[in-house]
Amino acid sequence: MSILVRNLPKSFTQEDLEDLFFEFGTIVSCDLVMDETSGLSKGFGFVELSTQDETDKAIESLNAKVIDGKKIRVKWSNQEKKQAAAEEHKPAPRREIPEDVWGKVNPTTSNEDSE
Numbered sequence: 001m002s003i004l005v006r007n008l009p010k011s012f013t014q015e016d017l018e019d020l021f022f023e024f025g026t027i028v029s030c031d032l033v034m035d036e037t038s039g040l041s042k043g044f045g046f047v048e049l050s051t052q053d054e055t056d057k058a059i060e061s062l063n064a065k066v067i068d069g070k071k072i073r074v075k076w077s078n079q080e081k082k083q084a085a086a087e088e089h090k091p092a093p094r095r096e097i098p099e100d101v102w103g104k105v106n107p108t109t110s111n112e113d114s115e
Contacts, residue, residue, distance in 0.1 A: 004074070004075055005074050006044045007044070008041055009041070009067060012041045012067075013032065017047065025054030026051075027047060030045070030046075058074065059075060
């Protein structure tokens with residue numbers, strides 16, 4: 001269950017993000033997005049907890065929490081929503097169509113021959 005965390009302080013580290021979610025359950029993955037040039041946080045990250053119940057509790061508890069004077073935003077990630085929508089609207093499985101579905105066509109026969 002993937003969570004998007006936004007408006008984090010630039011000084012935030014990967015360890016800080018993990019510590020923030022540790023109390024809510026088992027962290028499956030935790031990725032703080034870093035600026036390659038400065039080496040500082042870009043202010044957002046993604047956390048995945050092992051169950052929906054853990055995820056719901058973390059979102060409810062942490063959304064709008066103030067850290068270093070900044071109110072963070074914690075919600076389901078859009079990626080999670082996109083994956084759920086994709087599952088609901090999966091395309092039909094590919095069907096094999098026989099080669100002769102339209103009948104045999106004789107390339108040597110032309111319309112002129114039938115006149």
